[in-house]
Amino acid sequence: MRALTRTHSIYESTKNGEENMKVVVKAQGLTKQYGDILAVDHMDLEVFEGEIFGLLGPNGAGKTTTIRLFTGLTKPTSGAATVAGRDVIQEAIKAKEHMGVVPEISNLYEEMSASDNLIFAAQLYGVPKKERGRRVKELLQLFGLYERRRDHVGNFSKGMKRRLTIAAALIHKPHILFLDEPTTGLDVQSSRMIRNLIKELNKNGATIFLTTHYIEEADQLCQRVAIINQGKIVAVDNPEKLKATTEEQHIIEISFSPSEDLESKLRGLTYVSNVSRVGDKYRLYVEDTSEVVPLLIDFGRENHLRVISINTLKPSLEDAFVKITGLSPEVMATEKEPVKREKSGSVG
C-alpha cells in the first residue's frame, strides 16, 4: 500500500495559522454557471497535504461540478483552481499528472479485461513500460481482482468495478485522489471495503478529496468537511468542531410501545424545539435534558405508553448539517436522478 501513492511533498504554499500545512488543492472564487443555474458559487477552498477532505451536500448541491472543475473536466466561468500548485486550466497537463480521478459512475472500458484497463490507464499516464506489468499486478492483487484479471469488466459487479476504477486512478501513484461519491450505490460490504481502502491510502500519504451525501461517511472518514449547499460552501471545519456548533442543543432519543405516530404530540411538550422520527424512535431537540426527561415519563403514562428506551445523545454531524443548511436530513437520502454526462445545466 505504501508504494501506491507518492508521499514526498511537492507543494508551494502554506496557510496562515496552519503550521506546516501545505495546500494541495485550492479554489479561489471558483464559479461555474450553466445558463441560469449557478452550480458552483464563488467557492474559496483549501485542502491540505495528507488529509481526507470531504465535500458534503445534498444531490444537486454542486459537488460533482466542483470535482469536475478541480480535475479539469469542466472549465470555470470565473475564478481559479490549483492542484499541486498547478493551475488546472493553464497548466492542465502538469496538474493532471499529480491527480487520480474516480468518478461517481465507474467509467471503465467494459469490453476490455481488468488487466487491459489498467494497462491502458498506465499508458495514458506515461507509466514506463518496464514498470507497467508489475504495477498492474500489484494493484490487481491489492484490490482483490487478480484472479479476475482476464475477465471483461462488463461482467464485474458494481463493487468490483468501483475497486478497479480506484485502482486505475492509482496507477501513476498520484499525490491527490479525487473521489466522487465513492460508495454511492454499493452494498454494505463493498462500501466498507472502499472506506477502509481510502483510510489506508491516506495513512500512507495520499491526500484524498471526496464528495459524499452520506453524513455518516463524512463523519467517519474525513478530517475536515466542507458543507456545500446550492453551490456555496456554508461551513468548513473538522467534524467535531462542526458538531460543536450545535452544542447548545441537547438531544433525547426515546422509543415507546406501542409505537404510533406521536410526533405532533411530542412537539407540543415544553422545552422541545424539534422532533424527528428515526426508525421506531423519536429524536427530541431540547433546551434542557433534565427538565424534559420527567415530562416524557409523564407523557408516556398519560398516553398509556410504555417507555422502551431513553437516551441522551451528543449532537451528530447530521445535526450540525441540519442546523447549518436548514435542510432536513432526508434531503441527503434522496438518490440522484440519472443525468446525462457533460449535459450543460446538470449539476451534481
Add this chain to the structure above:
Amino acid sequence: MEALVRTWIEHIIKAVHIAKKDAKIYFFKWPNITFGLFLPAIIYLAFSVGRPTEIPSTIPGLVAMAALFGAGAIQSVALPLERATGTFDRLLAAPVLLTTIIIGKALAGFLFGIVLSAAYSLIVIPLSRTTLTYPFLFALGVILSAFVFSALGVCISAPFRDIPEAMPPATLLRVSMVFLSGVLIPVATMPNFLQLIAYLLPLTYAVDMLQQAMTGQIIAQLFLIDTAALIMFSVFFFVAAVLILGRTLQ
C-alpha cells in the same frame, strides 16, 4: 528544444495507445467489418440493377465508399458512445491533450478505413480482371480517403453526447455524399448546381483520384487538385473536431 521534442513524442505515443484501444474495442469487430464490406456493395447493387454499368468503372467508387463507411461510420458512433458511457472523461482526466485524443481517434478510423479499402481492392480488382495502372498512386488515394473520412467521422460526431443524437446527421451526410460525389452517377452528367455541391464534398475528390490512378488516364493538374483537396479537407475536419469538442466540454 530536447524537452519539447520529448513531450511531443510522448503525446504521439499516447495517441497511438488511444488508437490501439479504439481499434480493438470499436473498429476491428466482425459486425463492423462485415458492415464496412457489404454496405458499399449493397448500395452499388441496389443502384445498378437494370442499368448498364461496367464493373471496372465502379471500382474506385466502391473502394472510396469502403473508406467512407469503414473509417467514418464507426467513427461517428465511437466518440458519442465514449461520451455517453463516461469513458471519454477517463481520457480527459488523464494528462493528455484534447488534440492527442482526437489524433488517436482519427488514427483508429484511418487504419480501419485502409484495411477495408485494401480488402475491397484486393477482392474486386482481380475478380473483375481490371488492370490497376498506377498501384502506388491508387494506394495514396486509399490512404488520403481513409484519413479524410476518419477525420470527417470525428468532426460530425463531435457535437453529440449520445449515439441516437449523432446517427441521423452522420448517416444523412454520408448517404447524400454517395449520390452526389460521382460514385454512382458521373459528376459531369449532373445538373450544374449539383456539380457545384459535388465539388464541396471530399468523396468527389477521392473517387476522381482513385479513378485516375486505376485507369492511368492521369491529368497531373487534376490529380494534384484531388490530393490537395483531400489533405485540406482532412486538416479542416480535424481542426473543426478539436474546436467543436473543446467547446462542448466548456
